[in-house]
Amino acid sequence: MNVLNATHDPALQSWVASANVAGCDFPIQNLPFGRFRRINTTEPWRIGVAIGDHLLDLKLAADAVTWSPEVQVMMASLALGDLPIVMARNAAARSALRAELSAALAAGSPHQEALDRALLPLAEAQVTLPCTIGDYTDFYTGIHHATAVGKLFRPDNPLLPNYQWVPIGYHGRASSIGVSGQQFPRPLGQTKGEAATPAFGPSQRIDYELELGIFVGPGNALGEPVAIADAEDHLFGVCLLNDWSARDLQAWEYQPLGPFLAKNFATTISPWIVTMEALAPYRAAFTRPAGDPQPLPYLDSSFNREHGALDMTLEAWLQTAAMKAAGVAAVRLSQSSVREAAYWTFAQLLAHHTVNGCNLQPGDLLGSGTLSGPAAGQGGSLLELSMGGKQQITLPNGETRTFLQDGDTVTLRGYCARAGAARIGLGEVSGTVLSATAPA
Ligand code: MN
Numbered sequence: 234m235n236v237l238n239a240t241h242d243p244a245l246q247s248w249v250a251s252a253n254v255a256g257c258d259f260p261i262q263n264l265p266f267g268r269f270r271r272i273n274t275t276e277p278w279r280i281g282v283a284i285g286d287h288l289l290d291l292k293l294a295a296d297a298v299t300w301s302p303e304v305q306v307m308m309a310s311l312a313l314g315d316l317p318i319v320m321a322r323n324a325a326a327r328s329a330l331r332a333e334l335s336a337a338l339a340a341g342s343p344h345q346e347a348l349d350r351a352l353l354p355l356a357e358a359q360v361t362l363p364c365t366i367g368d369y370t371d372f373y374t375g376i377h378h379a380t381a382v383g384k385l386f387r388p389d390n391p392l393l394p395n396y397q398w399v400p401i402g403y404h405g406r407a408s409s410i411g412v413s414g415q416q417f418p419r420p421l422g423q424t425k426g427e428a429a430t431p432a433f434g435p436s437q438r439i440d441y442e443l444e445l446g447i448f449v450g451p452g453n454a455l456g457e458p459v460a461i462a463d464a465e466d467h468l469f470g471v472c473l474l475n476d477w478s479a480r481d482l483q484a485w486e487y488q489p490l491g492p493f494l495a496k497n498f499a500t501t502i503s504p505w506i507v508t509m510e511a512l513a514p515y516r517a518a519f520t521r522p523a524g525d526p527q528p529l530p531y532l533d534s535s536f537n538r539e540h541g542a543l544d545m546t547l548e549a550w551l552q553t554a555a556m557k558a559a560g561v562a563a564v565r566l567s568q569s570s571v572r573e574a575a576y577w578t579f580a581q582l583l584a585h586h587t588v589n590g591c592n593l594q595p596g597d598l599l600g601s602g603t604l605s606g607p608a609a610g611q612g613g614s615l616l617e618l619s620m621g622g623k624q625q626i627t628l629p630n631g632e633t634r635t636f637l638q639d640g641d642t643v644t645l646r647g648y649c650a651r652a653g654a655a656r657i658g659l660g661e662v663s664g665t666v667l668s669a670t671a672p673a
Contacts, residue, residue: 360412412501
């Protein structure tokens with residue numbers, strides 16, 4: 234687990250020249266998986282690996298090169314557009330695939346000529362969800378987010394007592410998860426103000442949440458929990474996730490069973506899954522502040538203590554309709570660190586999710602929860618940045634926001650950079666709020 238190998242060598246270069254450009258999200262050390270077809274076609278979806286400003290079409294690559302027998306089996310599944318079959322393989326098998334893809338795309342590879350014909354510019358690819366997502370659970374691991382939001386509702390008791398013991402989560406809805414570029418109408422629903430009865434109409438408090446999505450690799454059978462020592466091997470990789478939220482609907486509906494219509498109208502993810510192996514150089518020690526409870530034994534392992542955390546920077550950007558019309562680029566709303574934000578590790582989420590016997594399947598998605606930093610201005614949602622809507626945010630063009638307006642596009646980005654390692658990125662996820670469809 235988490236072993237650095239030749240695929241992580243920061244000196245490694247690719248024969249795909251754009252992958253060697255400084256600041257590129259998809260250098261050869263990354264090799265994320267996604268699903269695509271050529272734009273303006275209705276071809277079946279294919280699996281690709283992003284490299285520089287291109288992708289390697291694995292349907293074409295499967296036959297273009299003589300892979301090892303072990304890898305050829307996986308390439309044959311990928312050539313059919315099936316990512317979960319590879320997600321379900323153990324870490325060693327997935328690592329063998331990564332090693333051969335890395336060698337084939339490395340500068341000096343004898344396969345350059347054959348694979349050059351399997352490249353497609355990302356600009357000529359239409360992406361979709363990387364796999365069918367069977368189930369989706371959103372956690373709440375951002376302790377600064379949980380504290381800030383709690384303060385708005387309970388100034389004297391912001392963090393509920395279970396938070397430091399239980400990784401809190403709720404079951405989200407897989408059907409409304411879309412890929413970057415998703416647009417959705419402002420949701421309608423019930424809101425409760427000062428009046429005695431609730432109002433019905435378009436939400437006035439649409440928000441984004443800056444999160445990571447974690448794709449499950451190998452699943453577990455019903456009744457067979459995954460021990461935390463084995464949990465890392467059940468993680469496939471991560472993407473960016475925007476958990477759009479209607480705060481006014483949420484405030485009225487969330488008790489006693491948690492989020493429902495305030496969350497399930499849309500969730501948007503980035504198209505490329507960065508594998509856990511690609512993230513190995515950026516793992517960090519997982520520690521708890523002095524005086525905080527230590528995780529119960531089923532949520533604790535030596536590996537988790539030594540390497541459970543992730544050193545990654547996340548950002549949220551906003552481009553309003555007026556900015557688009559004027560040709561003004563998006564403005565950054567916040568920047569935060571996953572390591573500083575997350576109170577629980579991915580392995581702890583998976584171990585906790587299965588400890589009661591709940592079965593996870595390859596391609597299931599876990600959300601991290603909003604990953605806000607500790608400082609003001611590091612909030613991963615407008616709820617935090619606007620202090621619950623009480624403080625307007627002024628944009629460089631003079632517009633103001635408390636929550637999102639129709640036509641606003643939110644873009645999330647994430648990257649890992651550490652001395653002695655290559656910089657890799659998650660790419661980006663964008664989504665746009667449209668006007669509400671008229672109430673029935
Ligand atoms: Mn969330």
